Amino acid sequence: MVRTPLxxxxxxxxxQLGRLLRAAxxxxxxxxxxxxxxxxxxxxRKIETGRAPTPAFFTVAALAGALGLSMDDLVGRCEPAAAA
Known part of the structure; x- marks a missing residue:
């Protein structure tokens, strides 16, 4: 299966997600x-450095929980600059 380029x-x-997780x-x-x-x-490490830019939802949820972050806050803060 070929993956569509991001x-x-x-x-x-x-x-942005990687930067937020690293800061938290x-x-x-x-x-x-x-x-x-x-x-x-x-x-x-891959998520924080941007090498895994599309991690699984459950991975992000687990990391958010471990860091005391809300998923709503992460979603809002990971909006691309053009969309904000």
Whole structure:
């Protein structure tokens, strides 16, 4: 199966999500937050660096819960600049 290339807006949204998660993680280690969320540290690293710009919903929900973020807030803050 061939995956459709991501649009610039999808890439921007993924990068914004990564920045938000990294900021929310603060001084906590990637390993600690990933363990609480039930995902691998490598998955969290890829999301934070924008290498995984479209993570699964349940992965984002688990990370949001581990970081004390609301999904509504994440959605609102990950709007592409053109849409805001």
């Amino acid at each position: 649009t610039p807006e999808e890439r921007e949204r993924g990068e 993680r603060g001084e906590r280690s990637m390993t600690e937050v990933a363990a609480v969320a039930g995902v691998s540290a490598e998955t969290l």
